[in-house]
């Protein structure tokens with residue numbers, strides 16, 4: 001996508017993912033993003049599961065497929081582990097409350113309440129964002145080649161976003177679609193209001209490319225003041241993934257931390273990742289799509305009908 005709009009003044013530093021300190025310091029104008037592999041060997045998965053609340057364990061049990069269940073456990077366990085690094089509390093001591101549309105937040109019993117976070121997970125990878133006192137949203141998507149992106153865009157994106165998509169060379173269009181999708185979703189997730197603002201009533205327009213200028217211009221025709229309250233940018237999550245971040249107000253310094261799996265084992269050691277608990281054989285079937293992928297696919301199917 002080419003230059004489409006004059007952007008807000010934002011952080012332009014190139015983001016790299018580095019090993020975090022045990023107790024990272026999060027200044028009030030900073031955003032920390034964390035990237036984590038969700039495929040963990042059984043002993044680690046058990047350790048993460050031991051930190052979950054009874055409500056989270058009940059949710060985990062509702063997943064039909066073992067892989068989905070294990071990735072939910074890993075994502076929630078890592079969320080707790082990450083947040084506890086900023087707090088004087090153990091991962092299992094954290095409690096969450098939920099907004100009207102399900103957005104989780106730390107229960108504000110103390111000044112910990114000012115720690116804001118959001119997460120997104122897709123196909124074995126999770127992205128987390130943490131700030132102090134700024135509403136935040138992140139989204140991560142696998143760039144799929146088999147999705148009828150243009151039809152979905154026609155239905156859900158704004159006219160300006162569709163024009164930007166059509167102006168993108170064909171070979172880059174799937175990636176551009178997922179970039180726009182993650183930007184829109186990160187804004188929706190930051191506000192926590194779900195789809196109260198229809199998707200085609202706001203525009204997310206990358207100023208240039210992720211590599212050259214990751215800032216994204218947000219505009220809301222009916223409410224320019226609301227649009228000016230937010231900063232959006234694309235994130236370099238991993239090859240074949242698109243990711244974006246939306247934060248309330250000015251985006252100050254951005255730091256990227258890579259969560260290290262203690263064993264450092266390659267993901268191919270799949271036999272170690274099974275049988276966290278004994279479930280009937282149907283749960284052992286290979287399931288490659290997780291919740292979010294099915295949602296995006298369902299949109300495509302609805303359109304094709």
Ligand SMILES: CC(C)(COP(=O)(O)OP(=O)(O)OC[C@H]1O[C@@H](n2cnc3c(N)ncnc32)[C@H](O)[C@@H]1OP(=O)(O)O)[C@@H](O)C(=O)NCCC(=O)NCCS
Nearest residue numbers: 101102103104119120121139140181184185189192194292
């Ligand atoms: C639920 C929703 C947050 C999307 O989730 P998703 O993309 O399927 O999944 P992600 O992995 O990115 O995010 C899920 C996480 O976001 C958080 N979350 C849940 N509800 C949320 C909300 N209303 N706002 C912000 N974050 C929320 C949770 O931590 C959740 O993780 P959990 O399962 O561990 O509890 C919501 O934005 C939604 O349904 N959006 C669909 C709207 C749509 O069609 N968008 C198209 C954009 S073009």
